[in-house]
Amino acid sequence: MTTTPQQLPAAAELAALRQRYRLERERRVRPDGARQYRSADAEFGYYAADPYVGEVAGREPLRDTVDVAVVGGGFGGILAGARLRREGVESVRIVEKGGDFGGTWYWNRYPGVHCDIESHVYLPMLDETGYVPEWKYAPGEEIRRHAMRIARKFDLYTDALFSTSVTSLTWDEELGAWIVATDRGDEFRATYVVTATGTLSEPKLPGIPGIEDFQGHTFHTSRWDYAYTGGTPDGGMTALARKRVGIVGTGATGVQVIPMLAEDAAHVYVFQRTPSTVDVRANRRTTAHDVGADHDGWARERRENYLRIVSGETAERDLVADQWTVSAGLLEKLLPSFRRQGERQDFEAVYEAADAAKMNELRARVEQTVTDPDTAHKLKPWYRYACKRPTFSDRYYPAFNRANVTLVDTADTHGIERVTADGVVVGGTTYELDCLVFATGFSVGTSGIHSGKLPVHGRNGTQLLRAWAQEGPRTLHGFTSNGFPNLIQLGILHNASSVNFTHILDEQAVHAAALVAAAEAKGAVVEPSREAEDAWIAALAEDAPDHEWFHAECTPGYYNREDRGRPNGPTAYPHSAVAFHEILKHWREHSMDEILRARACTRA
16 A cells, blocks of 8 residues: 555545445446346347458368467467467467457557556567567557567467357367367367467447447447548547547546547547546656666566566565556455455555545546536546556546537436437437447456357366356366366466456466476376366465455446456455466476376377
């Protein structure tokens, strides 16, 4: 906690804040919870179509064999491929539904798109590629090009399948391999499968009545339509000069998009349910000298330093020194590493005071920047800091001082009432629009094998999600599961997490590649016993902090499943990512043989 005692609010102010937070929360709670959203599929599938490729060229379906199939071509899949290459695996095929590598950075090319984690720790494999980012917070195009840089360096393009989605994974015991089926008619074999489908990859839409009736132009921010708006991610959307544009959503994406729209559109209507916290960004160009890129391993040192600080571990100095590291104690408040002193009641009291001081600071920033008192009032966030993902911008609040920007608060009506052929209705008022943009984010955890959209059948035809239906998810370290040999899962389930998720993914890729290398060296399959799964699940549950005291008081959002609380049972490693990575390293050095089983047959 970085707030000084002189800044901490008094008890009376804290009591008033708690009451205000409850009232503001109740204004936004909806009885339909997460069902207020709909997925971009079926009749709304056009919202998820790829705008960056033309007609996809036909090809003959593949019936060949590879050593490793990687599902997903974002940073998780790219890093898995790169680490597998470093372990000497030659035959690696990445299957990606987009038209190129990049994952979220392939899809998200909206105006103003930047990363909100410092680029020198966010971009992986800087040491290995010899690249030094040009900005402290990189624009999306720089990030996308770096993803492609890694893929080229490790020859991942050679066997990749783009504009292709995996539709099923089936273990063939006789062949000792997975049969990978795709929507392009492929059915190829892979000895190992690594799934890296991401956690925020499926665009979601609000379930607003009449959304299908709108006669103007509409799209999701993750599929920005520059053919309609003109311009590039740097702006210049000249085709909007006479357009009335509505945008739904004021999260991290909206905070970046709205100032860009304000510059180019005739008028912008911002439909807001819950305001985000918007802290100082202070982006700037950087040099190699600025970030200490003058010796081998500089990037690794910098990102490990960053991970230690945002994970609540000690560090001699803060190499990044931005709002993430300054506010680390508020962001990772549930980790036991931040709760070493005193009992829960003592921790909550200290946390609450520090949190209130930070939120008072952010609310004061709104007042100092936004000139219209009513608009400033609506933009103030009334919840605890970590209830929603923090955002950062030096252009967002000034955008509301423009005459062509109108904030439409929807909290009292629990969201937009309906969409008509020519506009959006809130509080009985119709806002006529030419274009409606959805900055409504992604469905959390609904991609890949954990969503049911990609069925996985393991030994004896057992389906993964059905096997977990009674007892809940079962894994060892989040990577492997009994009954599903040579299936390695990347993601957040039973694993560590951090605000810098690319670092987490790289550590996961190292682990996945080590599993494959060990199995190949011993002629074995990778599969944990049920006892190993039991031990890991017990370890997760033993130290799991009590999330409910915090999330039950939060404003509705995807962090608390729209006020439905956190999932039952342990879903993530409860301590710091630093501690988790040490566990994995020690296990690889001393216990990896425990999950290597003799192959039942000779591979075809």
